[in-house]
Amino acid sequence: MFQSFKAKTRPEDGAPRLAALRGAMHAAGVDAFLVPRADRFQGEYVAACDERLAWLTGFTGSAGFAAILADRAGVFVDGRYRVQVRAQSDMAVFQPVDWPETALEDWMIDAMPQGGVLGYDPWLHSAAEIARLDKALAPRQISLQPVDNLVDTIWTDRPDPPMAPATAWPVSYAGRTADEKLGQIAEILAKAGDDAALITQPDSLCWLLNLRGGDVSHTPLLHAMGIMRRDGRLDLFVAAEKLAAVALPPAVTPHPPEALAQMLAAQTGQIRIDPLSAPQAAKAILAASPATITEASDPCLLPKARKHPAEIAATTAAHLRDGAAMARFLCWFDQEAPKGQLTEIDCVRALEGFRRDTGALAEISFDTIAGAGANGAIVHYRVTEDSNAPVTPGSLFLIDSGGQYADGTTDITRTLAVGDTAPDEARAAFTQVLQGMIAIHRARFPKGVAGAHLDALARAPLWAAGRDFDHGTGHGVGVYLGVHEGPQRISRVSSIALEPGMILSNEPGYYREGAFGIRIENLIVVTPAPALPGGDARAMLCFETLTWAPIDRRLVVAEMLAPWERDWLNSYHAGVLAKIGPALDTTTREWLSRACAPI
Template identity: 40%
Template sequence: MFQTFEPVSDRSFAGKHLPLLRAEMKKQNLDGFIIPHDDEYQNEYIPEYAERLMWATGFSGSAGAAIIMSERAVMLTDGRYTLQVRQQADADYFDYVDISETSPDAWLSENAPKGARIGYDPMLHTMTSVKRLKAAAEKTGFHLVAVSGNPVDAAWKDQPAAPLTPVQPHDRAYAGKSSDDKRKEIAKAIADAGADTALITAPPSLAWLFNIRGQDVSRSPLPLGRALIGKDGAATLFLAPEKTGNELPGHLGDQVDLRAESDVESALEKLGRTGARVAVDPALAPSKYVDDLKEAGAEIIELTDPCALPRATKNDTEIEGARTAHIRDGGQYPDGTTDITRTVPIGQASDEMRDRFTRVLKGHIALATMKFPAGTTGHQLDAMARKPLWDAGLDYDHGTGHGVGSFLGVHEGPQRIAKAPNDQALKPGMILSNEPGFYKAGEFGIRIENLIVVTEPKPVPGGEREMMEFETITLAPINLDLVQADLLTEQERQWLNEYHARVRETLTSQIPDDLKDWFETATRAI
């Protein structure tokens, strides 16, 4: 199955749907309503039923939000969607705001009338985001209202049903570690945090912890569900019964109780009645679940998802699987996830295009060849990839690198390489992207993306500290017709030639005979 880029919405959505939404808002006595691009699981890519932002506005990007007031509305998106949002969300209905500069709570602080009733769906907002909204409400004097029924869902008469695809075991031959061993590791983290149990709400963590995969989410092999795991390692996995087959209980083992996802709220209430100390990730858990636990009597312990860092730090089996997957293709495979971008010229490239491409390549090589000590964050490395562009007064408005899962989400935290501060140190086994770029609006765009693995620290001859490096695992030619060779240093030229030699040596046997001449040329030394 290939990703498509056909438009799934059009500019007419706002004109058709906003009146329906505002009618439902009026029924609930709301003066405004916040629509994030989030589902109940905080997925990046969301199922069709959860495309509430697109239904209301026409905007089909993967990040953003809208605030619909009785007489006006605003779209909040980041720099990736500056052009797209204006094409899809009709300017007759929306103002446009850069969400990296003005968050929804900040916009409400400046624009919500005193006394206005601003609604939000507590299943779509996390504990952290609601805290910010409440602070804005207190500052400005509007009333923040947690709705019991989402007005978008009420207005969206042909809303698709939630997905019910089968949940499948993920073999240890690919995972490299049993679910039982993973649960023991997570149980220790829960106990160390002083909690009795942890609520796991993120599908990637669910999939990783129980060695399961699903097909509920576009572009990611994720099952939708929830879990509770105790400090003793015993767990309850909540999945829709329609998703579970005969082999799943045996795969999960005796320490995992399999229950319907509809039982989550009653299970949380029961925990609360016992006064349990429940760990929740404030940036991931739906605020409704946190409120339910508190009201029932639970003690909330804020804890970053204990699965996130172990999930991001790949074991030897997962790393080898990623290498193997990259020999075969760019996509989702049981042994690994690939994420590759190449820019090719259509027609004759201008001198400007070649200059910009070469500067992006220089930044890519700078990051690929970095040595760095333990404790270094991606934030500290980000400028290295931007310097060749900065030297020419240029830049790009996205991060340089994101974490990548193992047959999981193609975008994975907690590690990243970006301008924005991030205190997660890079650790051996983490897989990230290396993808500097350049974009000239209305003319051309450039990105060169490989995946890289953080290596174990090793001594540097004559040095005093061991250093980690990046192993590049992507194998695809970089377009040489766009390279302005005189801009490259000898060391950069050597890296490019050695990279292409490795690509040629590894992939030649897989190239069809009628493409071998092209492949030899594409991977030639310069």
């Protein structure tokens, strides 16, 4: 299996490791030290050798960081992880901090003495983060001190860096050759007046060069950085062993990763860095070079986000294949779950098996979230052998999963009734979540609208009932790349205008700690909206659906739905039956016909 159910960390390891880190801090002459989740590529998903936050604190979530002082140790997590961190970290020595409600700089001002020294590894923090901290802490005369990574000095059995080989991604899926993309990015730099750009995010380079790798679990990333020139040349910093099976374009010159610092120090002209992703160490090296630094976004971000029609066609095929696997799983679940013999791990194994049966599964796109009953309220719950809970008739079961296929990346969540009954309160909340999801699916909006403008549509039915959820409504998604991909989002903090070709998730939810969790998720793609009679001449956008799988009608309170919501659900289910049904065996097709019946 791609997913392991072994617990990766133990809360009891936290205290001795924290004590060892404090000893290293004392030896380094710093009063505090930052331990981020991110690696030097600012990635959400990191290699085993970069799991420093999990190794120290026990917390395995995909976002967060720790601030360690002699007398306190804060673990900063957002709303997705506040239940999880309390279960995974030793609460006797670690203090959960609600973030971003509590900013790191505010917490540090309260925690550190005036004149204190805050140590950090400059390769693991972005230039923007360090600039913000420095500005906020300077009035208290708290200084930021770059140091060698102190966790690495005490992590005696730290795994080796990954060395997975790179593979070529077909142009038939990409739609454009690497040479064409290099030319496109060169034009962007030339138009901006930049002589070069430092590219530090592996997914940008994978997109740019039509390459995929295997340096982290579940996401086909090749760990590399690059310096892109306005004349179309690219200096690529990557371990040579990873390139043995691929041919690079003539404009690309490979170098060992350790050569990056030396080349940065020798730069001249105007060099672009993205302060949100470039390591502070790289900015500091450039600042001491003859080059002039400009700060702007990674030039690959928006071109990568605007999917080529070939990419949309490829991922559409992947989603139909994945939808058939989901239908087989949901049919199996309805047959087996009411017997009361299933566990969360049984369900994860079964779903991965149905995806493997397609013959096209390269990987899962993330560890499947399979939460029975109260575990469903842990937004990014990962089942282990220790936490494995029974799937109990009469309760809810939340399953959030996805597949990595060579032609696309999928991400789907369904909340299911175990048997034919569910608590009335849960059904009402489920229907409110569904109403928010439908509102996003039906949205029409003019060009220039960002995710922040749409986010409230998904929350309005919950807000009306005094409820909400503590995560964004949607994230960007790649094509056989990151299941979480920026810069586009549907979130109250996203100012990025949505453009045709951008793929997003649509996943409102509701979570009752200790009782149940609800989330319904489809992937959607931004597309030009057809003109409407009586409308004005302005260009409008809408969403097309990529994900096709039934939504559990047993959890829908039909009387709560407006006529247009009922029509959307019935139309969606008709589409599921038409698109997925022909690929199914007779038993599953008959089940799907019942599951997609109109309400």
